Amino acid sequence: MAFEFLKANIEQQKARARYRARQCAAEQCGREVTINNKQYLNFSSNDYLGLNHHSEINKALQEGADRFGTCASGSSLITGYSYAHQALENDICDWLNKPKCLLFASGFSANTAMMQALGNKDSHLYLDKLSHASLIDGALASDAKVKRFLHNDTEQLSRLLNKSQTKTAIKEINNIIVSEGVFSMDGDKANVIELATIAKQYHAMLYLDDAHSIGVVGEKGEGSSANADIDVVMATFGKALATSGAFVACDEALADYLINFSRHYIYSTAISPALAWATKKSIELAQKERWRRIKIQELSLLLTSKLSDKVKLIQSASSIHAIVIGDETSTLDVCQKLRDKGIWLTAIRPPTVPTNSSRLRVTITASHKDKDINYLAKCINEVVR
Ligand SMILES: Cc1ncc(COP(=O)(O)O)c(C=O)c1O
Missing domain, CATH: 3.90.1150.10 (Aspartate Aminotransferase, domain 1)
Structure with a gap:
């Protein structure tokens, strides 16, 4: 049947x-x-x-709803991108010291979008074995060659990159190293300094999922960026920041590419502007408290x-x-x-x-x-x- x-x-x-x-x-x-x-x-x-139910965030949510509405009423490329989104993006850029930031409906969507956007046919994605389901799904649905390295095993990662270097001129391949800052089910950290060094050595891009680091790691809660230079940082608002949605912080070229080619970004309603305004407040509190x-x-x-x-x-x-x-x-x-x-x-x-x-x-x-x-x-x- x-x-x-x-x-x-x-x-x-x-x-x-x-x-x-x-x-x-x-x-x-x-x-x-x-x-x-x-x-x-x-x-x-x-x-x-412990920011959920914080009175200042609730107040900002109400103010955001009054000023910008509860709904974006469109995708970011139509009319959905509002002052509330722009102001939140700017705060995140300052916080993480990154030139550009884009907002996504969820961390799952952001990771999937990024693996698909970066994973073209000339790309190799190197994922830590304990990477989140959204990274794995996104990577496997991309056109890239996907390789998994043992959890936090930077020696194996180097060996894999080295092997691929001997086969092809490294500069012809888009190598992307993917890890979580703090791993969701084990709670241990990636060695981001070593990952950043390996990324430089092999002309690779370092992509970090900071879902469980944002707000928690770093003097101002800026996550893994406190410890190393990371090319692309994704983090969700639905955990330490106590709202909902996610961001990707990166350079100008990648942001421009995503706005033009990321189907998740282009064909999805922008996050609630009220929630974006509330998230701005929660980031302010996370930084100073x-x-x-x-x-x-x-x-x-x-x-x-x-x-x-x-x-x-x-x-x-x-x-x-x-x-x-x-x-x-x-x-x-x-x-x-x-x-x-x-x-x-x-x-x-x-x-x-x-x-x-x-x-x-x-x-x-x-x-x-x-x-x-x-x-x-x-x-x-x-x-x-
Ligand atoms: C490491 C990691 N990345 C991404 C996500 C997805 O984030 P969101 O809940 O915003 O979809 C989660 C959440 O469960 C997570 O633990």
């Missing part, structure tokens, strides 16, 4: 303990979430800086110090702390036990992470308190064996 795969694939997911269902949150902030009339301590939120970044670091150290030796924590220098449990069923079991104790942690299972590395992905935000972390560590120590 036609479309039998719909049910069959769902049954298979269930049998493998990989079935996913949404949970409707009645209320949530970085620290707490209410689901099915029960309040939990929330350790699954990407509101890293350094205490939020310091708090994340302090609470992260507290968590590490309180977890018992039997808990397998991946080393991290970000808001994300991954505790690898192993198989799907055991991970779901640990999550349920934590839920019974009033802690909300979503189990991260394959295909999001490799087989047998299902995990708890703990996110620490600036709105958590010491007592929350102490309680979390105590509960994890009790339920993880």
Whole structure:
């Protein structure tokens, strides 16, 4: 019968303990979430800086709606590009010290757009093995040759580039190195200084997805750009910046190319101008309220110090702390036990992470308190064996 795969694939997911269902949150902030009339301590939120519900951002959203409207009413190349978008782009250029910036509807769309735009038939895309699904999908849908290097293995990356150099004159190939600044499921950082050096050596372009670094890394929360010269930076507004949408910061030539050739950019309604105006405010707060970044670091150290030796924590220098449990069923079991104790942690299972590395992905935000972390560590120590 036609479309039998719909049910069959769902049954298979269930049998493998990989079935996913949404949970409707009645209320949530970085620290707490209410689901099915029960309040939990929330350790699954990407509101890293605790800016969601900030009164100044809400006020800017209202002001943006009043001045520019809730909807752009067109794509950026028709009439959708407004003063609110331009002002936000300018702030991002100043923040990251980049000549140009373009806004996209989401990080997923931005990454896909960029891989397709940069990946022409004379391009080689070198992706870190743990790159986000949107980078992989975009790369595989492009005309480029796609190569994956082992996670954070810059030696293997150099070897791959070197091998391709011996086959073809390197300047004839468009080499693009793609990595995340902070990796979404492990929370560890890329060595961006080394990546930038390798990029220079092989005349490659360095593309960084800073979804989990923006706001969190750098003196002013500018992300990986604080540490090295990066050719193209993509970051989403939907995590530390507490709004929605994404940006790509790059040089003039690439921005001009995207405006003319990126189908995602050309054929999509520009982001809500009200939201762009609100994002401008959240970037201002992220830059000046350094205490939020310091708090994340302090609470992260507290968590590490309180977890018992039997808990397998991946080393991290970000808001994300991954505790690898192993198989799907055991991970779901640990999550349920934590839920019974009033802690909300979503189990991260394959295909999001490799087989047998299902995990708890703990996110620490600036709105958590010491007592929350102490309680979390105590509960994890009790339920993880
Ligand atoms: C590393 C990374 N890149 C891109 C995205 C996509 O961003 P957005 O949620 O804005 O589509 C995510 C979000 O899940 C992410 O973790």
